[in-house]
Amino acid sequence: MLAFLGDYTIQNVAIGAALLGIISGVLGxxxxxxxxxxxxxxxxHAALPGVCLGFIVAGxxxxxxxxxxxxxTGALAALVVLALTRNSRLKTDAALGIALSLFFAVGIVLLTYIQRLGNAAQGGLDSFLFGQAAAILRGDLWVMGGITLVAVALVAALWKELKLVTFDPVxxxxxxLPVLALEVVLTVMxxxxxVVGLQMVGVVLMAAMVIAxxxxxxxxxxxxxxMVVLSALIGMAAGVFGALVSALNRGLATGPLIVLAVxxxxxxxxxxxxxRGLLWEAVRHRRAARNLKSQQxxxxxxxxxxxxxxxxYRSEQGSLDTYHGLHTRRAxxxxxxxxxxxxxxxxxxEAVHWRLTPAGVAEAERVLGRLDEERA
Structure with a gap:
């Protein structure tokens, strides 16, 4: 196992996945x-044309x-969304849809253009669509680590302002406070x-790492x-787990495994x-239904x-069943x-009859009194 963890490629992928989990967990x-x-x-999706332009400029x-x-290009798309929502009647979801489709279409066009150039260096460029974690080098980790450090430091420095803008911008x-400037900073982050996750999980799957x-x-x-601390830990754990599972099972892509883990x-x-869990909600709902039936x-x-x-007064159980349209035995x-x-x-x-005890009379009066207050 130690020899496995000592593998250079596995170390790079695991560290990169951890960095991705931290930054996406905090900012998400x-x-x-x-x-x-x-x-x-x-x-x-808006990052794809930037990937292509970066390749064209660098050659x-x-x-x-x-x-x-x-x-x-990602920051530009974010600014386009802010401009559309603030200067038009478009809702946020419509502005996001416009920016996504426009920038992704430009990216596909540029990717097709690069493929027709015949530049041998373009090999593997389309891996940014779905990620290629195995291609991460130690130098790439320094870049990813620097970006993560800058983003986390900005969040820490602007914590009170970002918190207030998030919950009550008005x-x-x-x-x-410069609300627009803070929103721009947050969106750019x-x-x-x-950007950190492009090489790890790719353009298509990166959305899951930001949100999940x-x-x-x-x-x-x-x-x-x-929430921020726990989100970073969850992202980091899912990233490392997905990377290790991918390394143990050759042929399984790292990016999709990370997304499946998270x-x-x-x-x-x-x-x-x-x-908040659905199972707890189901238990509360069942308990409330039972209490309601008993109160009825x-x-x-x-x-x-x-x-x-x-x-x-003694009431027959059959009469109660007829009145409520259900079996009242459990209640x-x-x-x-x-x-x-x-x-x-x-x-x-005759069948069993039921009567109220003094405690039952007091409880029934309390329930009916509360119902009267709610109606008033």
Whole structure:
């Protein structure tokens, strides 16, 4: 195992995946909370023309030039989205769709143009569409690490401002904060995250890395500070796991495995996260339905007793079943376990009857009183 982890290529891929998980996890939180989940998809597709332009300018597959071009076109697409939403009646989703399709179309045209040039250095350039993690070199890691460090440092330096703009931009503007400038900085930083992930997972899958860790983290906490840290850890864990699985199974692409790993973490979080998980929600719903049924039976017994002018009036179980259109045996058993009702025999040959206990009368009056207050 130590020999396996000591492999040069595996080390590069694992470190690159960890860096990608950190930057996408941190910055993706702001995109999710600002309800701009499509922003990562738009910026990743908008990076393709920058990849092509970087190659054309450098004349070779130089990672620095390619990432610079990707950042430039990604940032430009972000500014186009901001301009469209602020200066037109277009909603954010429409502006994102326009920018995504326009920039990606330009990127495909430029990619086709490069392929017709006959430049031998273009080999593997189309790998930026789906990623090629095995091609990452140690020098590339320094570039990715530098970008990650800059992005995280900016978030730390502008933490209070970014937090306020994310949750209440109107209040932030009333305090005199440059809301537009902060939104531009935040959007450009998300473009930085996209740039880091281009070689690892590619243009097509990068959107998942921006959004998925933040979505998973959001299920476990209600505080932004905890969400950012947890999102970074989830992104890093998914990245390293996907990279190691890819290394153990030759022929399996690293990028898709990373996305599958982080998607699995999202699914688990959606299902079992305390307070927000779907399973907990199903348990609460079932419990609420049971309580409602018990309250309905209890108040029915109370009204029947009030109608007959006897607090200890005995109601037949069959009558209760007919009234509610359901079997009330379980509800009555739960009420009896709580000491609110008691079974009685009206006559030996007849079915079980039920009456309210003093505690049941008090509970029924409390429930009916609360219902009256809600109606008022």
């Amino acid at each position: 939180c702001f995109a999710v909370l600002r309800k701009q989940s499509l922003l990562g998809d738009t910026l990743s 070779a597959r130089d990672l620095g030039a390619i990432l610079t071009g990707a950042l430039a 209040f932030a503007a009333s305090l005199g 998300i473009a930085l995250a996209v 860790p933040a979505v998973a983290a959001r299920q476990w906490t209600g505080r932004l500070e905890s 998607s699995a973490l999202v699914l688990v979080s959606l299902l079992v996260a305390p307070g 039976v209890l108040t029915t017994l109370y009204r029947l007793a009030a109608h007959h002018g006897a607090a200890g 009555l058993a739960r009420l009896a376990a709580r000491g609110l009702v008691a079974p009685v025999r009206h006559m030996p040959q």
